Amino acid sequence: MHNAPKVTLLDDTLAFPPVEEAWEGLLAIGGDLSEARLIAAYEHGVFPWYGENDPILWWAPEKRSVLFLENLHIAKSMRSVLNRNQFELRIDTAFDQVIQTCADVRSHKEGTWISKDIIKAYIRLHEIGLAHSFEAWLGEKLVGGLYGVSIGRMFFGESMFSIESNASKFCFIQLVQWAESNAYGPIDCQISNSHLTSMGATIIPREEYSKILRTYLSAGKTRRGMWTIHK
Template sequence: MVPWLSMSNHSFPAIDTALAEPNGLLAAGGDLTPNRLIAAYKKGIFPWFNQGEPILWWSPAPRCVLIPSQLHISKSLKKQIKKNQYRITFDLAFNQVIQSCSEIRASDEGTWITDDIQQAYCHLFDQGVAHSIEVWDDNLLVGGLYGLALGRVFFGESMFSRRSNTSKIAFCYLAAQLKQWGFQLIDCQVHNNHLQSLGATEISRELFLDYLNDIDANSPTAKNTPWKLTINPTDVLNV
């Protein structure tokens, strides 16, 4: 049994009370207002729930992360990136990206990116807290990802591909740009082989929280404005 959050109080239970099974389940209930979501991420907590379920809040251990300077690009991915066949932008199509992530998941095994989640993160985008990375083939969106930036930490949420490796390409350009901006960490939440191939690793919850203790909402790397960038590949990613 996990605590039920009230609508009026944005506080969360202590992180070390999260369940071991299912891994990281901390609380249920509450809402998806921008203030609560920001408070959650600053404590290493994120929402994840299926359609028809109450809002569930998680802080898994260990935590999957990537240090931007430790990005790994395989030879085959480097070869694809060098073709320079796609245009890369930041924050130019957030709504399309989160909708595409939802559609990809729904066609696979159902989606946790419900209408409520989409609306909540679009509000965060309007506040300059959530961001998207887009991969375009001419004017067709073929890949991307979205997440939140708080201080010098980027919290990745979801990614999608409509062409081979386009989500990986989006991630590579994100990591390279974040490195230039002085970000310390990309939170990948939970391990998977896709992320591991890019250099992600697992760290303890305690070490992850140490990174979050340095979050400064006024950091120039995470000012609350849209990034609105079109990336020059040769300026960002040296492959």
């Protein structure tokens, strides 16, 4: 008879157990989505990911997807899109719309983990200047975007969407270039997928990710507030 895995049940304190205690990536259950707890989670290398009717689940995967900025791959077809100036980049002008559209697009495809509570929590992070959106516009129509959290010199990517072909890739490229010009560390992509892998994301062990996290959390003051293209 196998022993059941021991997963920490969170209480009112903000402390997370060591990430090495994660069972198949799952580190803890419960708690809340307050700004303080989400900040503590990201600083600890942990993120929330759970279904609509599930308790809050906190993850620290053994294998982490990251994009080292110098490894960004831009396909020839994508370079053509960039050269044509097909999309207009805006940053932090429609965060609520970006996260809601990420939820809607995923819900129509395979279901979404971006619940109403998640949306409210990340909008709060945006309002205090820690969550940001990169947006692709065609005229006055939002056609692609991504959002994530920034603490220190780390950017933790959460989700992206495209209504027009290549719009999310455009946003990701703009994020990487912005991060590079502002001395950020690798982009945390959390969980690997073919879309990110095609753009240069790679898998690293949790131990290596933790070292990167410690380095770049302390590499500079957190850039709170609304971001701009030239900041």
